Amino acid sequence: MKVLITGIAGFAGSHLAELLVRKGNEVFGTCLACESLDNIRRIRRSLHLSTCDITRSDHLFRVVKRIGPDQIYHLAALSSVAKSFSEPLDTIGNNIRGTLHLLETVRNLKKPVKILVVGSSDMYGRVTPKEVPITEEKTLLPVSPYGVSKAACDLLAYQYFESYRVFALRARAFNHTGPRQTTGFVIPDFASQIAQIEAGLLPPVMKVGDLSSKRDVSDVRDVMRAYVSLMRRGKPGQAYNICSQKAYRIRDVLKDLLRLSKRKIKVEVDKERYRPAEIPVLMGSNLKIEKATGWKPRIPLMKTLEDTLDFWRERYKVS
Ligand code: GDD
Numbered sequence: 001m002k003v004l005i006t007g008i009a010g011f012a013g014s015h016l017a018e019l020l021v022r023k024g025n026e027v028f029g030t031c032l033a034c035e036s037l038d039n040i041r042r043i044r045r046s047l048h049l050s051t052c053d054i055t056r057s058d059h060l061f062r063v064v065k066r067i068g069p070d071q072i073y074h075l076a077a078l079s080s081v082a083k084s085f086s087e088p089l090d091t092i093g094n095n096i097r098g099t100l101h102l103l104e105t106v107r108n109l110k111k112p113v114k115i116l117v118v119g120s121s122d123m124y125g126r127v128t129p130k131e132v133p134i135t136e137e138k139t140l141l142p143v144s145p146y147g148v149s150k151a152a153c154d155l156l157a158y159q160y161f162e163s164y165r166v167f168a169l170r171a172r173a174f175n176h177t178g179p180r181q182t183t184g185f186v187i188p189d190f191a192s193q194i195a196q197i198e199a200g201l202l203p204p205v206m207k208v209g210d211l212s213s214k215r216d217v218s219d220v221r222d223v224m225r226a227y228v229s230l231m232r233r234g235k236p237g238q239a240y241n242i243c244s245q246k247a248y249r250i251r252d253v254l255k256d257l258l259r260l261s262k263r264k265i266k267v268e269v270d271k272e273r274y275r276p277a278e279i280p281v282l283m284g285s286n287l288k289i290e291k292a293t294g295w296k297p298r299i300p301l302m303k304t305l306e307d308t309l310d311f312w313r314e315r316y317k318v319s
Helices: 011-022 038-046 058-066 081-086 087-105 144-166 187-198 220-233 248-258 287-293 301-315
Strands: 002-006 026-031 047-051 071-074 114-120 165-171 204-208 237-242 266-269
Touching: 002 011, 002 058, 002 144, 002 266, 011 026, 011 038, 011 220, 026 058, 038 047, 047 058, 058 087, 071 087, 081 087, 081 144, 081 220, 087 114, 087 144, 114 144, 114 220, 144 165, 187 204, 187 248, 187 301, 204 248, 220 237, 220 287, 237 287
Parallel strands: 002 026, 002 071, 026 047, 071 114, 114 165, 165 237, 204 266
Antiparallel strands: none
């Protein structure tokens, strides 16, 4: 099976590539010319890489045509909710353009190709207590530019299925984390500070944003398994939540991380980290994906936190 991953060198892309290589697929990937390949260094020899800016339609079409994939996992995106408030045009432009060009490319290929478009629970926006756990039926009402961009990508996948019978799957991933996720997201933001404090690179004071929100957090490795199950068993045009169906308060996640630390750390709220609009609770129902594929998350949050903290400790290790 020839499988193409857009954004293969990113956090999620690298975990997906490892999984697909392990399963015996021929794995192709696109990355940006300026991008670090550090995340995929261990499997670099098993991969076929193409530098490609997916927001350039001509370039993308040539690359995809040359590869001739059977399946495409579309992961390349600007994925920070926080940053999307200060860079709305970049986020919306890149995410929508990349997805649209890819769907157009697939539509114009001679052979049928399955494509999985990665959306986000951020597109649901704020929910009432009655709407939790969130099902795929919930109206999309995003409150961030990132959420708007992902809602558009999800709807484009739907439209390309309805209009042109493109085999597009809509994966609505809730929060997922683990080793290699960059700072700018809450768990790496916390874990990287702990690692720097332990290494004596920062004073023992942890800067945090809004700790009151609740998020449905899964391990990235579980979420990548969900993408693969959906590719195998998901129905085209359908949307699937990928989530643990558990809501963790960010304050409690912070406490768990602090408990793993070797140092006593003071917590300091940094109002700069607050957002113009916050979603208080995101917790999804995973019934639909479980019914369709049998997928269930396996890795407990504590293991994910330990692995993520160890990843940052390795990075700031004093030699
Ligand atoms: N980033 C960050 N940094 N968030 C913080 C911090 C901090 O220091 N302190 C508190 N938070 C709060 C945020 O305000 C938010 O309520 C929550 O922690 C989670 O923030 P993020 O990790 O940035 O994730 P997100 O929920 O906004 O978006 C993530 O999940 C989406 C799926 O729901 C991202 O991974 C998206 O790419 C993904 O699609």
